[in-house]
Amino acid sequence: MDPSTTATLPGGRTATGGILLLAIVAVVVLASRRFLQYYPDPREPPVVPARIPYVGHIIGLIRYGGQYFRMLDERYKYPIYTLPMLNSRMYLVTSPVLASNIQRASKTLSFNKLVGYSLPGMIEYDEEAMKVCMNGTEKTDENPGLIPAMHDMLYSVLAPGKHLDEISELVLKGHAGYLNGLARGESQTMDLYRWTRDMFSVCTARALYGPENIFAMQPELVEAFWDLDAGMTKLMPGILPSLIARKAYYARKKLYAAFIEYIKQRSYLKASQVIRNRVEINAEHGLNTKMLGHGEVVFLWGSLVNATQSSFWLISNIFSRPELLKEIRAEIEAHAMITQQEGTVRVLDMKALRNSCPLLVSVYRETLRMTANVNSSRLVTADTMVADQYLLRANSVVQIVSGVIHSDPAVWGHDAAEFNPRRFYNSTAGNFTAKDEAKQGSKQVNPVAFRAFSGGSVLCPGRHFAQVEILGLAAAMAMCFDVTAVDGGPMPVPGKDGTGMLAVDRPLEAIHVNIRRRTGWEDVTIAYDAHGPPA
Ligand code: HEM
Structure with a gap:
């Protein structure tokens, strides 16, 4: 049975619906068939043949993402x-040990070049x-250029410290502004994902891009941003984007225009130091105003999408488990809550949330x-x-497949498919869940x-x-609110689009x-201490 032709996604959906893209691929392949001979070297990883x-x-x-x-x-x-594709191949890595080897071979396995090549499509x-x-x-090149300069700046400015x-x-x-305005007086019904999306968009853009950020100037662009996100994977190949991902394509145009004006x-x-530096480094290397604007679209995307989605899942995971919610509230109350002004202002100590609330941090990582x-x-x-065993040939792409590694029972233990709130309790790498209760917690997972x-x-x-963003929001929600299904029962966790x-x-x-x-x-105002009291 060939998975590429038989399996379906939850709800019977296909990943991209890129019928047009398929047609184009088929035409290109038929036209260039005689060039499409791929001869694997016997030292390459095992080849998985495709039915077509x-x-x-x-x-x-294209179908299943x-x-x-x-x-x-x-x-x-x-x-x-090895997955043969046209006259090349893609390698997939599903073992943490090999992932570690891949990470070490950074001289010939380049993230930066791949990022560079993806920019015209994105x-x-x-x-x-x-x-x-x-x-x-590459940093090791004789004259390192824009990408290593940007990389170094990001790692230093976004590291713990003043910026x-x-x-x-x-x-x-x-976040506090949004939370303090919520459900004052009576209960409120809302689409939790949409609410998280909208508030993250506004707050993150303000923090990074300053008071004249594109969402502050044109609030309707929040919707355009999420339209772009929904179609980003389809835009990436850069093939007929206006036909294949029409909504995302036009949304992206609006975001370009707004960022060009911003520049x-x-x-x-x-804006923040990180954005001031980004614009300066890009301009110093010769990008014009238009390209400076385009560049900020992808940075905003990287900064916003993952953090928003993770916050939504963390809030859902906490509120869908009443026992866990109770424990997390007790942990925060005991270690990370400061009361001011006779109880009317309650302050979350962010340093304590990170360092003294191991259950919350474990649930975040899980x-x-x-x-x-x-x-x-x-x-x-x-x-x-790689590992003295597998040959990876030049001009191919290698992917460490996080979804497979994250769900492998051989890596995490027999409950790998389940949500285990204590999997990362006191261990950032995670504890292997042994079937034998006596051996629980005795083995750490490979940190890779x-x-x-x-x-x-x-x-x-x-x-x-x-x-900071994700723990801060989830902790404040847990402390200030009860969040339930509309019928009053525990909040359900929605299915994932995998x-x-x-x-x-x-x-x-x-x-x-x-x-x-x-x-x-009811009358509490929530606030944050972003740094925690001095040590
Ligand atoms: C839960 C939230 C986040 C997740 C899961 C996440 C995940 C990732 C991953 C997996 C990569 C590397 C991709 C690869 O190896 O191919 C990456 C890179 C990157 N992330 Fe994040 N990210 C998150 C939040 C953020 C935020 C908030 C920012 C910015 C403020 C950010 C900025 C970046 C940048 C700039 C890179 C590229 C680094 C480079 O050029 O070397 N990310 N992120």
Whole structure:
């Protein structure tokens, strides 16, 4: 049975509906058949054949997105695979040990080059901008160019310190504003995902891009942003984007225009350090105003989408489990809550949330394990032997498949498919769940297996900021509100759209909830201490 032609997604949906794209691929393949001879080297990872030669795996990916990798894994269970595609191939890695080898081979497995090549599809960089980006893509090049300069700046400015504190303070102030206006007086019914999306968009854009950010100037662009997100995977190949992902394509145009105006008005001078530096570095390397605007669309996307989706899942995971909610409230109350002004102002101490609330942090990481199916992709720039065993040939793409590793019982234990709130209790790598109760917690998971923020030299630089935003919101929600299903029962957790591979899963359906203030918290104003008291 060939997964590319038989399996269906929950609800019988297909991933992208890219019938047109399929037709184009078929025409290109038929026209160029004689060039499409792929001869695997016997040292390459095991080849998984497709029922339809040359294009079977491409069709599988178009139909099922990230789900396709899991379907293949269920059938083959290899630690590493070769998927022939046209006259090339893609390698998939599903073993944490090999993932660690891939991370170490960063000299010939390049994240930066792959990012560079994806820019024309994602944000329509023109030829000039591409020349700038592809010049000196690696730090080890004789003349390192724009991409390594940007990489270094992001890792230093978004690391714990003054600049991170500034954006954290701003984003949390925004969250507090939203929360303090919510369900005052009576209960409120709302679409939780939409609410999280909208408030994250406004607060994160304000913290990063300053008071003249594009959503503050044109609030209708929030909707356009999420239309773009819904079609980003389809836009990436850059093939007939206006036909294949029409809504996303036109949404992206609106966002370009707004960011170009933002640059022209020099609004970035009022923004956070990270954005001021981004614009300056891009301009110094020769990007023009138009391309500076395009560049910010993709940065906003990377900053907003994963953190928003993760927050939604974390809130859902907490409120759908009344016992867990009770424990998390007790933990926060005991360790991270400061009372001011005779009880009317209650302050969440962010440092204590991170360091003294192990259950909350464990639930956060478990939420990411179950939803952050963000593959780590690298371009093979020269033939590379991995683990002295597998040959990866130059000019192919290798992907560490997070969704498969995150759900492998051999990695996490027999309950890998279940939500285990204590899996990461006192262990950032996670504890292996042994069947034998006596052995529980005795073995740690290989740290490389937790892939939500990738790994090696490409560990997400935004992870500290993401943690502030996500933990801050979930903790405040847990303390101030009761969130239930509309009928009053525990909030259900919606199904996941497992088709993505670029970002944290989206929920499959809208989720309406009732939200009301907790008894005793009716008149409380919530606030945050972004840094915590001095040590
Ligand atoms: C839960 C939230 C987040 C998740 C799960 C996440 C995940 C990731 C992953 C997996 C990568 C590496 C991709 C690869 O290896 O192919 C990455 C890179 C990146 N992330 Fe995040 N991210 C999150 C939040 C953020 C935030 C809030 C920001 C910005 C403030 C951000 C900025 C970036 C940037 C700039 C890169 C590229 C790094 C480079 O050029 O080396 N991320 N992220």
